[in-house]
Amino acid sequence: MRATLARSLSVFIIALLLAPSFARAQSGPSLKKTETQPQKKAQPAPTPTPQASDEQDDESEAIKVETNLVTIPVIASDRGDIYVADLRQDEFTIFEDGVQQQVAYFDTVTAPFHVVLMLDTSASTQEKLSQIQRAAIKFTEELQAGDRVKVISFDNQIRDLCDFSSDRAVIQWAIKETRPGGGTKLYDAMKLAIGKLRSIKGRKAIVIFTDGVDSYSDRATYDQNRKALQESGIIVYPIRYETREDVERLARQQARNAQAVDLASILGGGTSGRGTTPKTFPGEDDGPLPMPTGRPGASTGIRWPGGISVTKDKTDDDSNDKRNPDNRDARHPDRQPSPNDTIKAELDALYDTADAYLNDLANETGGSLYRADALFYLGEAFSKIAGELRTQYSVGYYPPQATARDGKYHKLHVKVSRKDVVVRARPGYRSRPAVTR
Numbered sequence: 001m002r003a004t005l006a007r008s009l010s011v012f013i014i015a016l017l018l019a020p021s022f023a024r025a026q027s028g029p030s031l032k033k034t035e036t037q038p039q040k041k042a043q044p045a046p047t048p049t050p051q052a053s054d055e056q057d058d059e060s061e062a063i064k065v066e067t068n069l070v071t072i073p074v075i076a077s078d079r080g081d082i083y084v085a086d087l088r089q090d091e092f093t094i095f096e097d098g099v100q101q102q103v104a105y106f107d108t109v110t111a112p113f114h115v116v117l118m119l120d121t122s123a124s125t126q127e128k129l130s131q132i133q134r135a136a137i138k139f140t141e142e143l144q145a146g147d148r149v150k151v152i153s154f155d156n157q158i159r160d161l162c163d164f165s166s167d168r169a170v171i172q173w174a175i176k177e178t179r180p181g182g183g184t185k186l187y188d189a190m191k192l193a194i195g196k197l198r199s200i201k202g203r204k205a206i207v208i209f210t211d212g213v214d215s216y217s218d219r220a221t222y223d224q225n226r227k228a229l230q231e232s233g234i235i236v237y238p239i240r241y242e243t244r245e246d247v248e249r250l251a252r253q254q255a256r257n258a259q260a261v262d263l264a265s266i267l268g269g270g271t272s273g274r275g276t277t278p279k280t281f282p283g284e285d286d287g288p289l290p291m292p293t294g295r296p297g298a299s300t301g302i303r304w305p306g307g308i309s310v311t312k313d314k315t316d317d318d319s320n321d322k323r324n325p326d327n328r329d330a331r332h333p334d335r336q337p338s339p340n341d342t343i344k345a346e347l348d349a350l351y352d353t354a355d356a357y358l359n360d361l362a363n364e365t366g367g368s369l370y371r372a373d374a375l376f377y378l379g380e381a382f383s384k385i386a387g388e389l390r391t392q393y394s395v396g397y398y399p400p401q402a403t404a405r406d407g408k409y410h411k412l413h414v415k416v417s418r419k420d421v422v423v424r425a426r427p428g429y430r431s432r433p434a435v436t437r
Helices: 002-035 125-143 168-176 185-195 222-230 244-256 261-265 342-363 375-389
Strands: 070-076 092-096 100-101 105-107 113-120 147-153 159-162 203-209 234-241 274-276 287-290 390-397 409-416 421-425 429-432
Touching: 070 409, 092 390, 113 185, 125 203, 125 375, 125 429, 147 168, 147 185, 159 185, 185 222, 203 342, 203 375, 203 390, 222 342, 222 409, 222 429, 234 244, 234 342, 234 375, 234 409, 244 261, 244 342, 409 421
Parallel strands: 113 147, 113 203, 203 234
Antiparallel strands: 070 390, 070 421, 092 100, 092 409, 105 390, 147 159, 274 287, 409 429
């Protein structure tokens, strides 16, 4: 009896000891099944759609980087104007206001670029937009594989068509999405482009195709763009096309028909009223577009689009407007304007400002201004810019503490020690003022 009881107790104890292992063995298959369940197939990303960005904050997607580093885009070439692409950091010397600085940053010509491609799609481009798109696509194909491109189009609206991308299919899609509109928010569009590039380190550029005339900006000005670029380390390449001939012809046609000369209707400054907008290149047919009446000129009776500026803002540095103190025609300096020819006087002011703006974008950033008055030259201009971007250095330094946050303009000079090599770089920069809390 005792032996039987002992055997039963032993079996019971062994059963208790084996129970956890048995439970784990039983649960194993269900766990394994969970681990090997097929995963859901990833869905392709939806095609992006363009967003109108005229009300968008230009720095809404930018990460602000607090740094005093001054970066300088540099183009190096020999005496035969052939690019030199094998310079080393120790061959560069930087001077701020005549004082040598230590080179603390260096990007070679193989470093990737961030490029904002800006296309003026105001009504004047309507008949030639497909050719402009093809030339722009060819330009992006000539960039290096790692370069990242953002496409922005602008007319009376600003459209941020894609994020920075090295995917050529995405970039081409964005270029093909450009559509012609009314007026020209040039300054507002440039503000957006600068904001998108401001916090990016490394090589960065803006390539812009436009006639330089702003007819509708309400968030930025000529000088605000210029000062922002002086702080940014961005190099700008404007490609300018000509609209002056057609604008003047249409203005004089209005005058001959005993109409008020309405540059608002000619330049396409809005969405109300009716008028005629010049085509991009002389000799093309004109057509009606909805336009505003604008605001009357102070003394001429000529109506201007709201927001247009025909003279650059006054500034506190030594780059105040000294270009045309005698009000001469910049294209024909030997001619004095007729005191009774108000159309010519107003258009001289408008297009002299456009020319000065585009020249400032190039000269103050170390870029170059190209002319494409016929679309035949547009592809060549884009190709030259792509070639220069492939051979551009970026050097930088930390300015002295006394000037790092003084908000003033400082002159720059970049030299290289290699014999028979010349460099092109921006002539100066404006330090950002210290933030007061």
